Amino acid sequence: MRWFWVDRFTEFVSGSHASGVKNVALDEEVVDDYCLGYTMLPPTLIIEGLAQLGGILVHEKFGFTKRVVLAKVGSAKYYAPARPGDSLQYHVKLERTQDSGATVTGTSHCDGELQAEVDLMFAFLEEGHLIDGPLFNPGDLLAMMRMMNFFHVAVTADGEPIPFHENL
Amino acid sequence: MALSEDEIFTKVQEALVDALGVDDDETTRDATLVGDLGAESIDFLDIVFKLEKAFDIQIPREELSPEDILTNSQYVQDGVVTADGMAELKKRMPWADLSKFQENPRVQDFGNLLTVGDLCNYVDSKVNQ
Numbered sequence: 001m002r003w004f005w006v007d008r009f010t011e012f013v014s015g016s017h018a019s020g021v022k023n024v025a026l027d028e029e030v031v032d033d034y035c036l037g038y039t040m041l042p043p044t045l046i047i048e049g050l051a052q053l054g055g056i057l058v059h060e061k062f063g064f065t066k067r068v069v070l071a072k073v074g075s076a077k078y079y080a081p082a083r084p085g086d087s088l089q090y091h092v093k094l095e096r097t098q099d100s101g102a103t104v105t106g107t108s109h110c111d112g113e114l115q116a117e118v119d120l121m122f123a124f125l126e127e128g129h130l131i132d133g134p135l136f137n138p139g140d141l142l143a144m145m146r147m148m149n150f151f152h153v154a155v156t157a158d159g160e161p162i163p164f165h166e167n168l
Numbered sequence: 169m170a171l172s173e174d175e176i177f178t179k180v181q182e183a184l185v186d187a188l189g190v191d192d193d194e195t196t197r198d199a200t201l202v203g204d205l206g207a208e209s210i211d212f213l214d215i216v217f218k219l220e221k222a223f224d225i226q227i228p229r230e231e232l233s234p235e236d237i238l239t240n241s242q243y244v245q246d247g248v249v250t251a252d253g254m255a256e257l258k259k260r261m262p263w264a265d266l267s268k269f270q271e272n273p274r275v276q277d278f279g280n281l282l283t284v285g286d287l288c289n290y291v292d293s294k295v296n297q
Binding site: 071072074095096098099100101103121123 | 186187210211213214216217220221227229
């Protein structure tokens with residue numbers, strides 16, 4: 001099953017923020033299945049896209065050593081539907097971190113207008129909780145990040161290219 | 169800058185209403201976070217983040233969740249916290265009212281111990297120390 005809800009990273013600064021693009025296209029079944037007669041990207045998948053950007057922001061901050069999961073959507077507000085042809089500009093900001101989780105705020109803009117905003121909380125699964133072992137098959141996360149142009153734009157807080165993490 | 173008891177209570181209340189989706193009037197000082205307000209384990213992380221932001225403090229995990237004590241065989245026997253364990257808990261959590269728990273200190277009951285008032289006392293110990 002395909003589960004990529006961001007098309008491309010456009011900016012990534014380690015431990016700080018990230019931006020990306022999600023293009024809404026009518027060839028995605030969910031766009032016309034969700035609300036019959038009214039094509040739109042389901043709002044929950046905008047949360048998912050922002051969570052994918054934010055989850056990688058959190059994951060990278062901890063050197064890809066944690067098992068990061070979206071644990072809570074603190075708030076989500078939608079101001080306009082995302083229709084086929086729309087290009088959503090996602091932006092996420094790392095707000096706070098703990099040894100057991102992190103919070104991220106995120107926005108989606110379309111044509112310069114605020115389209116949605118969310119507060120997300122990520123938790124780090126402890127070993128043995130829910131499932132054992134890594135959350136991704138070997139190489140899957142790395143492949144996903146490559147497809148999303150992560151390594152084209154990702155820099156450290158000092159502006160240097162993100163080093164390759166052995167844990168990926 | 170020192171905060172008054174009422175200022176702390178109001179901010180703690182806001183954090184709990186936001187994190188748990190409860191009403192203002194439910195968050196009395198005596199209300200327990202788990203039993204009365206329905207907090208689940210993941211909510212505690214959310215509450216910690218909200219308190220850190222509201223009061224500009226750092227909350228180390230072990231200060232609110234003394235799991236290391238409650239899983240230490242030196243302090244727990246047959247699922248019950250020993251006298252040494254109680255002493256350790258009181259040292260770790262001087263802001264918590266452990267008197268009721270102490271009457272029958274079963275580890276399984278510890279999760280439902282903390283009240284809104286305890287949380288206020290904890291924050292007070294952090295911001296007004």
